[in-house]
Amino acid sequence: xxxxxxxxxxxxxxxxxxxxxxxxxxxxxxxxxxxxxxxxxxxxxxxxxxxxxxxxxxxxxxxxxxxxxxxxxxxxxxxxxxxxxxxxxxxxxxxxxxxxxxxxxxxxxxxxxxxxxxxxxxxxxxxxxxxxxxxxxxxxxxxxxxxxxxxxxxxxxxxxxxxxxxxxxxxxxxxxxxxxxxxxxxxxxxxxxxxxxxxxxxxxxxxxxxxxxxxxxxxxxxxxxxxxxxxxxxxxxxxxxxxxxxxxxxxxxxxxxxxxxxxxxxxxxxxxxxxxxxxxxxxxxxxxxxxxxxxxxxxxxxxxxxxxxxxxxxxxxxxxxxxxxxxxxxxxxxxxxxxxxxxxxxxxxxxxxxxxxxxxxxxxxxxxxxxxxxxxxxxxxxxxxxxxxxxxxxxxxxxxxxxxxxxxxxxxxxxxxxxxxxxxxxxxxxxxxxxxxxxxxxxxxxxxxx
Amino acid sequence: xxxxxxxxxxxxxxxxxxxxxxxxxxxxxxxxxxxxxxxxxxxxxxxxxxxxxxxxxxxxxxxxxxxxxxxxxxxxxxxxxxxxxxxxxxxxxxxxxxxxxxxxxxxxxxxxxxxxxxxxxxxxxxxxxxxxxxxxxxxxxxxxxxxxxxxxxxxxxxxxxxxxxxxxxxxxxxxxxxxxxxxxxxxxxxxxxxxxxxxxxxxxxxxxxxxxxxxxxxxxxxxxxxxxxxxxxxxxxxxxxxxxxxxxxxxxxxxxxxxxxxxxxxxxxxxxxxxxxxxxxxxxxxxxxxxxxxxxxxxxxxxxxxxxxxxxxxxxxxxxxxxxxxxxxxxxxxxxxxxxxxxxxxxxxxxxxxxxxxxxxxxxxxxxxxxxxxxxxxxxxxxxxxxxxxxxxxxxxxxxxxxxxxxxxxxxxxxxxxxxxxxxxxxxxxxxxxxxxxxxxxxxxxxxxx
Numbered sequence: 001x002x003x004x005x006x007x008x009x010x011x012x013x014x015x016x017x018x019x020x021x022x023x024x025x026x027x028x029x030x031x032x033x034x035x036x037x038x039x040x041x042x043x044x045x046x047x048x049x050x051x052x053x054x055x056x057x058x059x060x061x062x063x064x065x066x067x068x069x070x071x072x073x074x075x076x077x078x079x080x081x082x083x084x085x086x087x088x089x090x091x092x093x094x095x096x097x098x099x100x101x102x103x104x105x106x107x108x109x110x111x112x113x114x115x116x117x118x119x120x121x122x123x124x125x126x127x128x129x130x131x132x133x134x135x136x137x138x139x140x141x142x143x144x145x146x147x148x149x150x151x152x153x154x155x156x157x158x159x160x161x162x163x164x165x166x167x168x169x170x171x172x173x174x175x176x177x178x179x180x181x182x183x184x185x186x187x188x189x190x191x192x193x194x195x196x197x198x199x200x201x202x203x204x205x206x207x208x209x210x211x212x213x214x215x216x217x218x219x220x221x222x223x224x225x226x227x228x229x230x231x232x233x234x235x236x237x238x239x240x241x242x243x244x245x246x247x248x249x250x251x252x253x254x255x256x257x258x259x260x261x262x263x264x265x266x267x268x269x270x271x272x273x274x275x276x277x278x279x280x281x282x283x284x285x286x287x288x289x290x291x292x293x294x295x296x297x298x299x300x301x302x303x304x305x306x307x308x309x310x311x312x313x314x315x316x317x318x319x320x321x322x323x324x325x326x327x328x329x330x331x332x333x334x335x336x337x338x339x340x341x342x343x344x345x346x347x348x349x350x351x352x353x354x355x356x357x358x359x360x361x362x363x364x365x366x367x368x369x370x371x372x373x374x375x376x377x378x379x380x381x382x383x384x385x386x387x388x389x390x391x392x393x394x395x396x397x398x399x400x401x402x403x404x405x406x407x408x409x410x411x412x413x414x415x416x417x418x419x420x421x422x423x424x425x426x427x428x429x430x431x432x433x434x435x436x437x438x439x440x441x442x443x444x445x446x447x448x449x450x
Numbered sequence: 451x452x453x454x455x456x457x458x459x460x461x462x463x464x465x466x467x468x469x470x471x472x473x474x475x476x477x478x479x480x481x482x483x484x485x486x487x488x489x490x491x492x493x494x495x496x497x498x499x500x501x502x503x504x505x506x507x508x509x510x511x512x513x514x515x516x517x518x519x520x521x522x523x524x525x526x527x528x529x530x531x532x533x534x535x536x537x538x539x540x541x542x543x544x545x546x547x548x549x550x551x552x553x554x555x556x557x558x559x560x561x562x563x564x565x566x567x568x569x570x571x572x573x574x575x576x577x578x579x580x581x582x583x584x585x586x587x588x589x590x591x592x593x594x595x596x597x598x599x600x601x602x603x604x605x606x607x608x609x610x611x612x613x614x615x616x617x618x619x620x621x622x623x624x625x626x627x628x629x630x631x632x633x634x635x636x637x638x639x640x641x642x643x644x645x646x647x648x649x650x651x652x653x654x655x656x657x658x659x660x661x662x663x664x665x666x667x668x669x670x671x672x673x674x675x676x677x678x679x680x681x682x683x684x685x686x687x688x689x690x691x692x693x694x695x696x697x698x699x700x701x702x703x704x705x706x707x708x709x710x711x712x713x714x715x716x717x718x719x720x721x722x723x724x725x726x727x728x729x730x731x732x733x734x735x736x737x738x739x740x741x742x743x744x745x746x747x748x749x750x751x752x753x754x755x756x757x758x759x760x761x762x763x764x765x766x767x768x769x770x771x772x773x774x775x776x777x778x779x780x781x782x783x784x785x786x787x788x789x790x791x792x793x794x795x796x797x798x799x800x801x802x803x804x805x806x807x808x809x810x811x812x813x814x815x816x817x818x819x820x821x822x823x824x825x826x827x828x829x830x831x832x833x834x835x836x837x838x839x840x841x842x843x844x845x846x847x848x849x850x851x852x853x854x855x856x857x858x859x860x861x862x863x864x865x866x867x868x869x870x871x872x873x874x875x876x877x878x879x880x881x882x883x884x885x886x887x888x889x890x891x892x893x894x895x896x897x898x899x900x
Binding site: 027293304316391405411423 | 846
């Protein structure tokens with residue numbers, strides 16, 4: 001029986017990152033990554049197989065990422081564990097010293113009548129499934145998307161470019177409802193509608209019509225919408241089946257229990273990525289945010305700490321940092337939204353700024369940019385940032401994550417030395433991070449006077 | 451005589467920002483900004499008046515920025531000071547309680563024989579002068595730029611777009627020599643040369659040819675280059691004339707002496723921006739870096755602390771954070787270069803990463819991105835970042851400034867939760883900040899083994 005120092009189960013973002021990190025920190029250890037899929041996909045690239053990419057092939061995560069480090073890539077499925085030996089579907093057995101579970105998540109299918117009809121798809125990270133879906137979509141004309149989170153919105157944006165008639169149905173009262181505040185959800189809706197997408201918020205799908213194949217959906221207000229394809233993007237649940245079989249503590253909705261080092265109750269088994277329980281950065285409560293950025297941060301942390309705690313590096317909780325692009329407008333968010341701050345009964349101040357992202361604004365390529373920052377009124381620390389604007393939003397949001405992690409205050413941000421350039425950013429006088437902080441400072445002084 | 455609570459002398463980036471900040475923090479105080487120029491310009495936009503903008507008008511910093519806060523904008527020149535009264539060129543007198551000097555800098559003209567001939571220009575922040583230069587350039591064909599810093603490089607990039615024959619002459623051994631390492635200077639040179647610009651490094655201009663008008667320049671190797679226009683972009687010196695007349699401590703090259711609150715020896719007089727002495731963030735030594743980003747950070751700090759020290763906010767020294775765009779490639783830098791770290795005898799480790807800034811790289815709009823991070827070997831803190839790549843470099847460099855200011859280590863960065871998106875950024879697996887940090891960590895372990 002082959003024995004490895006480290007075995008990682010799962011070839012997604014978390015697993016691959018963990019393998020790379022383990023190789024960097026422990027170059028002499030033997031590492032295997034076991035994956036049941038023949039090919040792995042770039043998770044966040046999946047919506048773009050519809051239009052922006054020419055095929056699912058163009059979205060493959062190359063195996064060389066893993067194998068070039070000298071790690072073994074085993075295409076097989078882990079069935080059970082006995083002591084420190086894993087039994088595989090092929091009949092083979094492999095031993096480990098340290099085990100990392102990165103089995104990801106599975107799309108949630110809401111309990112709607114008729115949800116299993118032909119023509120109904122979810123977003124599985126599966127090459128064959130997605131290739132089939134891509135081909136199937138070619139023949140379809142009326143596409144209904146259930147769920148207006150970022151996958152739903154991105155898919156809608158892709159389908160409309162292919163000339164489909166697209167309807168998004170979101171049961172909450174706006175698009176992107178769990179990650180961004182109302183003004184951002186409304187902005188996303190405005191852009192999608194301007195492209196000809198129908199957006200329905202505040203309604204559920206009650207039933208799916210059609211015999212074998214889907215022909216339409218019926219909403220809770222009895223409205224019927226024609227559909228020859230339905231895409232369900234209504235969230236995901238952690239894939240804990242294997243971990244549960246191993247006897248680890250799991251929760252069907254929250255995932256595999258792990259501590260701040262992503263260690264399970266078994267000291268030689270770690271869990272990372274979508275399958276592992278997530279804790280909110282601010283409250284420490286369970287979080288249902290599943291993002292590649294979180295998964296990979298966990299993968300790198302576990303990769304570094306497998307055999308010894310190299311540095312006191314703990315996972316500090318899910319920040320929820322993400323970006324997307326709808327039409328020509330990029331959206332980004334990190335940390336708390338105002339709505340979440342309210343839910344938590346936090347005492348907060350909001351600062352906003354509107355600017356153009358080139359200066360002078362007459363330069364070609366300038367986009368309007370809107371930024372909303374949420375600060376603690378008491379400590380002045382930055383709690384969250386939300387932005388829409390040009391493509392540079394994609395990196396700006398990471399700057400805000402770094403600010404939140406470092407507990408920077410409005411005054412710290414006001415004090416920043418920011419590099420700006422006419423062709424690349426807002427004017428230094430209108431630099432949004434600073435101006436939104438100044439707006440918050442102004443409001444604090446106004447509040448103090450009262 | 452009119453008396454103001456605050457008078458700011460100078461209408462550039464520092465002065466305007468200070469006025470805005472003072473208004474925010476002390477809304478009840480009366481503020482005047484005295485400026486001798488009829489119109490103010492956006493400093494970093496100046497190179498772009500040549501081609502990207504249609505006129506100098508399009509690069510005007512609007513007066514409303516100042517006046518809409520209720521501050522008075524006085525177009526006049528301060529001649530002298532008696533007690534707390536300023537005498538203006540027009541004969542008027544104005545009194546102040548707090549005075550802020552923001553008189554900026556003047557371009558350095560190297561002592562080259564013939565430097566005052568017709569057709570020789572420097573980059574003055576002066577509307578009439580630049581309008582004349584723009585018009586003059588229209589008739590010219592052969593343009594020589596003395597100085598390969600970022601203004602020289604940006605102007606070259608603009609002139610070539612207007613179909614001129616352009617030569618840049620830099621006396622040091624590469625372009626952008628004081629702010630970026632060799633590989634970045636070389637990359638800038640490669641891009642400029644591919645556009646047809648001639649780049650000469652490691653040589654000085656010894657003489658300027660022509661009778662009244664310039665006809666060419668002669669280098670220190672006796673090479674002659676034809677020129678009907680010469681643009682000198684060889685740095686600037688602080689404009690300390692007025693401050694010197696006020697009896698403040700000044701140094702002709704380093705500027706007006708100020709402490710960490712930007713206060714001069716006179717407790718009611720502050721100096722900010724290019725005219726104020728600058729201290730290096732790392733060493734505390736005098737720094738000759740003059741940037742709008744620094745000037746405005748100083749302006750905001752002084753604006754907040756004019757009447758009382760609101761928060762213990764000190765100016766922490768010049769970080770040197772800037773970005774530019776050459777051809778289609780953006781360049782950014784913040785903190786120490788490797789060369790500077792070497793000069794200071796710092797014990798450092800360099801980590802690098804190369805990636806594309808979209809993922810998968812087959813998506814439209816993807817650019818190659820190269821990042822170089824310099825860390826302290828002992829403390830692991832980030833000392834500097836240099837990048838070239840697509841437009842998002844403009845915001846990425848600010849993320850690195852925030853990391854440097856917060857003394858983040860390679861492990862801290864490796865641990866980050868980074869938002870990425872196919873259409874906006876590198877893949878999370880190839881995210882450059884993380885991968886360059888991992889590269890540095892790898893090198894540290896290799897070094898430790900030795």
